[in-house]
Amino acid sequence: MDNQRNLLLAVALSFLLILGWDTAMRYFYPEASLSGAPEQTQTAAAPTATGAAAGTAPIAAPGSIDAGATGIGVPVDLDQALASEERVRIDAPRVEGSINLVGARIDDIELKDHRQTVKDDSRPVQLFAPQGTTDQHFAQFGWIGQGVTLPDGKTVWQADGETLSATRPVTLSWDNGEGQVFRIRYAIDENFMLTATQTVANTGAGPIVVQPYGLITRSSANASPSTFNAHSGPMGAFGDTVEYGPDYEDLVESGSFTPEAGAPDWLGFSDIYWLSALVPQQGIDATPGFRSLGDNLFRADLIYAPETVPAGQRVSRETRLFAGAKESVVLDQYADAGIENFGKAIDWGWFEWFVKPMVWLLRQLYDFAGNFGVAIILLTIIIRGLMFPIAQKQFASMAAMKAVQPKMKAIQERYKDDKQKQQQEVMKLYKDEGVNPLAGCLPLLIQIPIFFALYKALILAIEMRHKPFYLWIDDLSAPDPAKILNLFGLLPFDPPGFLGIGILAALLGVTMWLTFKLNPSAMDPVQQQIFNFMPWVLMFIMAPFAAGLLLYWVTSNILTLAQQSYLYSRHPQLKAAAEKQKADQEMVAARDKAREKKSKG
Structure with a gap:
């Protein structure tokens, strides 16, 4: 009776483990997938950002960043937002898109080498999208200051070219009519790095004081879930450390976050596979920060120290913008070129x-x-x-x-x-x-x-x-798409969580059960029963994981079976001794059971 009670208790605890694991993952990471990040797609849903939330949050003096973001009362379709003629085309080896001349925003970035889905007709990943679309995500460069008219998010810039390519930079310019000319020169390399060189030329009668800045604004609506083993959200390198955080939820609670670990090497927003990050000019004081703008909008900004521009002089600042895939080889190349800890953008x-x-x-x-x-x-x-x-x-x-x-x-x-x-x-x-x-x-x-x-x-x-x-x-x-419970897709539903057992998960359970059976052990009957159903418990737990991981485990189990067969042939005394010990235990258990039955009779 004790053995049966212990066995039933072990079975109950195992299924509680399965249910607890699935429930915990859904509670702590409600949108998480154990296989990685969700696909980024553009849809035309109504955004909820208000004007103040989207770009006019106060910044340390002098002045405040005016990103020109205002609330949109009606849905904005991606294709409609990109149909404006006031755009400079981007056509680089691995990136295509456009720069919006209104506000000089880089708000249209597609990654040529990465598709949104596995379908052959899938569009490229849309990493940056204009303000007002559901998945808005863009970068902007400008100035803050006092006593001088500055370009803002509504300024219409003039471009000296129609297309930005790896061999052809483009310069945007704007004259405030008061003796100051502002220019932003954009260049792009053969991968995912853009360079923005901001220049102020002062032809006025007296000096002016300005602070160049760069910012990235994005919605968290299409962000990858931040899980216990892979951070997604605000991150950056400061001093000698890389800060994987805060999370979006933490930033909503605190309102803003200013890293204190040291001078910024880079900062921005990370998904599981994608990264948008600002890289400041080396040797120049700059203040990094993250802030919540409300309604699922967030901003990373980089504000340089105030600069006095005397009459007849000009001042320039150079900031790089990474907008692309987190390919470790590419990130390490940038790190070798001088961007500290850039390879650690991958957690x-x-x-x-x-x-x-x-x-x-x-x-x-x-x-x-x-x-x-x-x-x-x-x-x-x-x-x-x-x-x-x-x-x-x-x-x-x-x-x-x-x-x-x-x-x-x-x-x-x-x-x-x-x-x-x-x-x-x-x-x-x-x-x-x-x-x-x-x-x-x-x-x-x-x-x-x-x-x-x-x-x-x-x-x-x-x-x-x-x-x-x-x-x-x-x-x-x-995860393995061939689910047993929906007859491999024939039934019109997708089994949730741990119930989505695919062919690979079933093979995992079978091969693990065979490895236990091939390995004779000297355990009491209850322990033996626990080991008999443990593979099936793991089958449920591992079902939602990436198919690649299950493929590794199934292959490893098959190799283990072959290895055990070979090694037992080399050490027959080990198998014989284990089997003898197992037989002795079974005999003792049978004898005890017979005595118990006799005493009850």
């Missing part, structure tokens, strides 16, 4: 030293195999191959432990009243026989950081986004 976590080499190896295997799923399988084979000598030592140690069991039991019986002496004799036995009782734990301890590192790599690596495998798996960064 690698504590295992960065291990995750980044794994991502590099995955890229090399993908270049070799031409299929990211095959690359994951090859990576699994490499990892298991490197760990095979350790597994051999583990099995040899287990065999040695089985061999010394009779001697160890004799010592325990002889010194059962003297625990200290018993321990000393056992340790001496281990030393004399060359046995390491901890050797069997080493493979498990090594696999923990490997599994976690691969988990981070598959979630964060944009290289895996929208990469297909074979057959039904068309996106390894998303």
